[in-house]
Amino acid sequence: MKEVKALVLTGFGLNCDMETAYAFELAGATAQRIHINALVNHTVDLDDFHVLAFGGGFSWGDDHGAGVVQALKLKNHLGDKLLSFVEKGRLVMGICNGFQTLVNLGLLPGLDKDYRARTVALTWNDCGNFRDQWVTLKGNEESPCVFTKGMTTADLPVRHGEGKFVTDKTLLGRLIANNQVVFRYAHENNVPAKGKFPMNPNGSMDDIAGICDPTGRIFGLMPHPEAFNHVTNHPEWTRQKEALKRQGKSLDPGITPGIQIFKNGVDYIKRGQA
Numbered sequence: 001m002k003e004v005k006a007l008v009l010t011g012f013g014l015n016c017d018m019e020t021a022y023a024f025e026l027a028g029a030t031a032q033r034i035h036i037n038a039l040v041n042h043t044v045d046l047d048d049f050h051v052l053a054f055g056g057g058f059s060w061g062d063d064h065g066a067g068v069v070q071a072l073k074l075k076n077h078l079g080d081k082l083l084s085f086v087e088k089g090r091l092v093m094g095i096c097n098g099f100q101t102l103v104n105l106g107l108l109p110g111l112d113k114d115y116r117a118r119t120v121a122l123t124w125n126d127c128g129n130f131r132d133q134w135v136t137l138k139g140n141e142e143s144p145c146v147f148t149k150g151m152t153t154a155d156l157p158v159r160h161g162e163g164k165f166v167t168d169k170t171l172l173g174r175l176i177a178n179n180q181v182v183f184r185y186a187h188e189n190n191v192p193a194k195g196k197f198p199m200n201p202n203g204s205m206d207d208i209a210g211i212c213d214p215t216g217r218i219f220g221l222m223p224h225p226e227a228f229n230h231v232t233n234h235p236e237w238t239r240q241k242e243a244l245k246r247q248g249k250s251l252d253p254g255i256t257p258g259i260q261i262f263k264n265g266v267d268y269i270k271r272g273q274a
Helices: 017-026 036-040 068-087 097-105 169-177 237-245 257-270
Strands: 005-010 030-035 051-054 091-095 121-123 131-139 153-160 164-166 181-186 208-212 218-221
Touching (some): 005 017, 017 051, 030 036, 036 068, 051 068, 051 257, 068 097, 091 097, 091 257, 097 121, 097 218, 131 208, 153 257, 164 208, 181 218
Parallel strands (some): 005 030, 005 051, 051 091, 091 218
Antiparallel strands (some): 121 164, 131 153, 131 181, 181 208
């Protein structure tokens, strides 16, 4: 199987690049943290990579809106290169600020093969403040998303002030019909949150936490999978450990749902599907 090369963007307020690169390494890829300027001035060639990851943080301090300045900089300097990268069947992931950047670029939702139009938005949380908490996600088994195959649920942390997913009702209907809604916020029993706070931490329409394009190769989500890279990251891990101990069992130190998301993408490339 071929080596999978992941490019993790860094620079100008992004602050999750090290964790994201580490997650890709755990998933079996070779990850490089690349400053956005290295792409803009063509010191680094995007075509040398299989996966492009837009990580979390506060690019350009979220000036003019979360992900807006980063999206404009990339569109103005690398617009055609990004479109070519997508056309070649490569993978793109956007986490939190990265998700915000992808929708501002128009790479998501990608309806009708249009990767330029901005048709959805991620805006201020209904609660009026920044949310730093863990959430339960309900996975869509019918989604074409490469990164979430076989995942029916996942616990992941969110850290955002602008995570409310909004669009018009017609487009929302199309996303649902196309199974482009990948993750929804849910209760602990995997029942949809139906807008209830804090299970839905931001007021997103239809509890949407993540979407993909029609091909399933471009994926954006507000929660941080890279932040659940070890079993002890979970806030309930000590309680789970004790409960299992009383049953004569031990806590499984295996792959976490967060790393599984990265591994699914890496395995897709290894199988020669991109």
